Amino acid sequence: MSSHRDLPEGAVARILDGTTPPGVYRWPGAGRGDAAADAVRLAARAHWHAAVLPLADVTDKFSFLDACAEALELPDWFGRNWDALQDCLTDLSWWGAPRGYLLIATGWEVLMRTAPDVGAAARPVVEEAVTHWRTRRIPMTVLLDQE
Template sequence: MWRNSERPVQVLPSNALLSLEDVVPPSGVVAVARLDGAAMVDVDGVFEQFSDALRFPSYFGWNWPALSECLSDLHWLPARRYLIIIENAPCILRENVDGRAVLFSILAEVGRRWANSYEPDDYGMGPLLHATLLCDEQDAESLEQEIASAHTASTANRSAIRKPTSRSPS
């Protein structure tokens, strides 16, 4: 999970056996936040879980841009790397497909930002923020597909933002 080739959001069956090398980062202080997807059935539950587990500052705005901003910063929680573990992941915003896609997209985008750190000491260190979604084995494949879809959408949105638009003269 800490290799450069790894995606910043990963789905694992709760009963998965992992090697120590896969779980423990190479070095440094790691902040671990455990969230419960069963408490994230609505958007407020999502914000509450992230805010409590990562000790968001009082100015956290309880909306998607604020979540992205706080996950991109985390200066109030000093660590070399961040691991977010979400148990009961299939329960996350189960009735809110759009909100779920937004959350997964934010996690993928923020993880990419952390992985592309411009700090010289962090170059080549792999993902500095990693989210692991835990689920039953039968739910893993569909969650992986959702994450991949959110990752693709996030990449497409980023490309669209950077692409210059051509305007014809009026």
């Protein structure tokens, strides 16, 4: 799943109602205006747990993992490494039992320009988490902000 599809206009609602399959999508403009906040509100109404992961200021692996810990409210046992992030993203028990999980990574394109090695390491972790949840009753979708 290394190539990500663009999310068409208005498709967030279709992800939340199940008519668009869960996955990793490029979301042009997610970081502009209230787009991410609107998606979080839509997700809450659909009983999905949503989180916004701000990445525009991430410069290295450690700041990426710190951003994840804060934005995703990761548990204290989070070990601040890629394996621990994978473990957390395939558990999510602290998020309760919603109908689905929505992760919106704002500043993804900035991250890919400023710290491409971090983005390259994070991408398979996110993709594997989406694949993991695809086999369960609770879907996960990740939206990667594109400018």
